[in-house]
């Protein structure tokens with residue numbers, strides 16, 4: 001199992017290129033299921049999750065190809081394919097559930113393994129099921145699989161007004177994709193407004209879908225009979241960008257994040273500014289400079305849906321808070337169990353107390369390197385950031401979590417001057 005060895009204490013300087021977003025590329029790969037024409041994606045990140053999604057699509061009978069240097073991928077989903085997602089693939093990547101909506105909309109059936117929980121929470125998919133049922137699908141859960149079908153004699157899903165009980169990102173994406181081929185109008189109330197949802201909607205519009213209101217909490221979709229192929233560029237990964245912002249803020253130095261979108265990171269950038277870092281949009285990216293975490297002020301925040309502070313940035317910002325001055329309260333409101341990094345940060349010397357969904361960080365810690373264990377994707381990133389500021393060597397074990405969602409993280413950090421290597 002690969003590990004990362006980080007020798008801390010170096011400032012980060014230079015330029016890093018931000019990749020396409022995992023959370024946009026994965027639904028967009030599934031959107032290719034909505035048409036038999038070729039779909040081309042550009043700027044697909046090189047990630048384990050992308051390879052898993054490709055295997056899932058290959059397994060169904062989709063013809064997939066990669067090409068070019070710029071993360072080019074193309075997909076052709078023929079009329080005859082097997083609309084199934086087996087447990088073996090779904091268990092390693094929850095986003096496999098994004099195949100459900102498109103398969104049901106185009107083929108009238110789908111059998112998808114239930115994703116189950118993961119290290120950050122129980123993560124049910126009841127809202128995806130409820131929404132598709134409102135559109136006329138029959139869905140039963142048997143032997144760990146969601147078996148979805150249209151009623152006998154019905155060719156297409158039917159448009160419906162759907163209000164999800166909570167804001168769900170992949171739920172919104174699944175229902176949005178399903179609604180593009182449904183009969184009549186679908187209105188998604190309480191829709192997620194994340195930039196990845198908007199990027200998916202723009203791709204679907206390029207395929208011929210009729211969608212309005214994406215980027216707001218009410219999305220209206222007029223179903224069409226068929227969609228066609230398209231070429232679409234995957235939006236930049238705001239979480240990868242936010243992770244590098246926190247790394248530079250904590251380690252000190254100056255960096256330019258090429259392709260990063262400041263307008264997708266308002267909540268994180270506001271907190272970095274309040275902490276005392278200098279961050280600004282510049283040309284095709286974001287520039288940051290920081291005197292180092294120990295000179296910054298720890299920041300309280302609570303995670304909420306977009307445009308609030310992203311839960312996917314909570315762990316990385318906490319690593320910065322640990323060395324910054326003062327005390328900060330961090331409230332996690334999206335997932336019930338997303339503080340798994342806290343005990344590992346404590347092994348490096350962090351002072352953090354957890355009370356339910358709130359972690360109180362007493363800043364000013366002097367971290368010293370140790371062996372730590374990554375428990376989920378963003379927890380891994382927070383441990384890497386902590387390693388960059390700890391004295392001595394930090395060995396981050398189980399980095400397969402990191403590889404799920406970061407494109408060449410250690411190479412990018414090395415490009416900024418970090419002392420970090422992968423040990424196989």
Ligand SMILES: CC(=O)N[C@H]1[C@@H](OP(=O)(O)OP(=O)(O)OC[C@H]2O[C@@H](n3ccc(=O)[nH]c3=O)[C@H](O)[C@@H]2O)O[C@H](CO)[C@@H](O)[C@@H]1O
Pocket residue numbers: 022023026094095121122123124125126127128166167168169170171311312334335336
């Ligand atoms: C591939 C992808 O895009 N993953 C992102 C997506 O995950 P994902 O789409 O799985 O997260 P959701 O937005 O659905 O989850 C939000 C909350 O709603 C709950 N819920 C959700 C659906 C449902 O049917 N029932 C239910 O109870 C979840 O357990 C969670 O507590 O959004 C999360 C929240 O921004 C991010 O952390 C993930 O990185």
Ligand SMILES: C=C(OP(=O)(O)O)C(=O)O
Pocket residue numbers: 023094095120312377378405
């Ligand atoms: C939780 C995340 O991803 P996923 O939904 O794919 O588990 C994440 O990207 O931080």
